[in-house]
Amino acid sequence: MGQAVQLPASGRTMQTPGTVNSQQTTSGVSNSVLQPSITVTGNYQGSVPGTPIPAGPLRLSLPDAVKRGLQTNLGIVTSGVSSSIVRAQRAQALSQLFPQITASIGATETQINLAAYGLNTLGASLGVNFPSIVGPFQYVQAQGNLNWNALSVTNVRNYQVANTVDHASRLSERDTRELVVLAVGGTYLQILSASARIDAQRVQVKYAQATYDRANTQLSAGTNTRVDMTRSLVQLQSEQERLLALEGDYQQQKIAFARLIGLPQDAELIFTEQLGSTDLQPVEEADALHAALLHRWDLQSAEAQMHAAEQTVSAARSERLPSLSFNGYYGAMGPRPTDSHGVFVASGTLSVPVFDGGKISADVQQARATLRQRQAEYEDQKAKVEQDVRNALIQLRTALGQVKLAESNRQYARETLTQVNDRFxxxxxxxxxxxxxxxxxxxxxxxxxxGLYAMNLARLTLARAIGDAETELSSLFPGDKH
Structure with a gap:
């Protein structure tokens, strides 16, 4: 008689440990600007070694980096191992539907003490003289054995559950790829942003150096005060200090990125993309939500997990049904291989549950509790998908507005600086x-x-929110090559 295989209460246990998401934080440059960032934790931070790279600088485009990440990131590796385990469990469930056949060959030599069984006493009472010892004697046997639970609805349901869980695992594996794309792509953009900040800070150091030199020259000429010269020196050293901090942070980000995609941490990386501003077509919220509900792999996985729990309830209920099994063997037995004869046993058993002390009811109750949990997780995942899409759209609209204003503000600030330098x-x-x-x-x-970083990250985040990050990656930054 088969027994329903119970599922874990939560269907989220198969997910790769760790998170990848983008979030809004307050920028340290201007308190009025919300600066998004990419957060990568757990297995997604690590990787296994990738294919060897040639000596010297490695030019790395965004698609190349994502390709490496999809091959080496530890999140991908762990997800693949989890899927392999689930497929093995599915194969185990399938094996319960087929006959179990074994073959055996043996030789036996034995000697029996009849006195130990009291037969000599029995023989004396009957007037028969039984020998105390029989043997030694020997026989050989070769046979095939069959055990088959031929009709068990519970085993069939267990296989259906395992098949559905395997499908959910494959969907979760696809979602892991989306998260790796977001992790690698978002971190790549973050490094581009850090590099751009270093370039901008070098310009500030150059400005501050020029101001200090002019102040020093004016002081020597007697047309300026020492306070002005000292003030410009303080500004110069402050800008140099910021530059050192940015360069140190940039190097740390490169090391973390190399670990993310399976590259040596001392590799000399050249990032070939550039942060750029492009005209984007407006994205309708309703269309984005509809696409996400169709394409998000994690939502489909949660739905499959819910269906698996429904099938588990059915499997538990089917424990009340009769089951039919066959057992037997066929072979040859005799004192010698040349003096043997065919032997066999064949039996069929119909088992009908009569009383089990409430075990089946308990199995059904446990399966129903798991189903309620899986249903709640599915509804929560739908809400999370909707939240992801709405947040991504808000981030994108906000970033587009920031880029326009920041571009205009940057031009005015440059004009102001030119005028002030002329006045000085x-x-x-x-x-x-x-x-x-x-x-x-x-x-x-x-x-x-x-603003540029926020806009590009929002585009990537929106693609992830809809479920198309991997397929849409090539079209995300068509104008960013140089």
Whole structure:
């Protein structure tokens, strides 16, 4: 008689440990700007070694980086191992539907003490003299054995459950690929943003150096005060300090990125993409939500997990049904292989549950509890998909607005800085106004970089929210090549 195989209460246990998501945080450059960031935790942070790379600098485009990540990221590897385990469990469930056939060959030599069984006493009472010892004697046998639970609805249901869980596992594996695309793509964009900030900061150091040199020259000429020269020196060293901090953070990000995609951590990477601003077609919220409900692999996996729980309830109920099994063997037995004779046993058993002390009812109750949990998780996942899409659309609209304003603000800040420098060269103003203009220009430049990064990350996040990050990757940044 078969027994229903119970599922874990939660269908989310097969998911790869760790998270990948984008979130909004307050930027340190300007408190009025919300700076998105990519968060990668758990297995998605690590990788296995990838294919060897040639010596020297490695030029790495975004598609190349994602391709490497899909091959080496630990999240992918772990997901594949989990799927392999689920497929093995499916094969085990399938094996219960087929006959189990074994073959055996044996030789036996034995000697029996009849006195130990009391037969000599029995023989004396009957007037028969039984020998105390019989043997030794020997025989050989060769036979095939069959055990087959031929009719068990529970075993059939268990296989259906395992098949559905395997389908859910494959869907979850596809969703893992989407998360790796988001992790690698988002981190790649974050590094581009860090590189752009370094370039912008080098310009600020250059500005500050030029201001200091002019202030020093004016001081030597007697047309300026030492306070102005000292103030410009403080500004120069502050800008140099920021540059060092940005360069250190950039190097750490490169190391983390190399680990993300299975590259040596000391590899010299050249990122070939550029942050760019492109005209985007508006995305209708209703269309995005509809596409997400159709394409999100994690939602489909949650739905499959719910169906598996429904089938488990059916399997538990079927334990009340009769089952039919066959057992037997056929072979040859005799004192010698040349003096043997065919032997066989064949039996069929129809088992009907009569009383089990409430075990079947308990199995059904447990399966129903699991089903309720899986249904709740499916509804929650639908809500999460909707939330992901709405948040991604908000981030995209916000980023597009930020880019436009930041681009305009950057132009005005550059014009202001030029005018202030002219005034300083003419001796009309001091370094206070110059430093303020430089700080405003730096803030405007950083806000523009933040806007570009936010826009590109929002595009990638929206593709992930809809469930098309991997297939849409090539069209996400068509204009960013250089």
């Amino acid at each position: 060269d003419a001796g009309v103003t001091n370094t206070v106004e110059v430093v303020q203009a430089q700080q405003q220009e730096a803030a405007a430049e950083n806000d523009y970089i933040s």
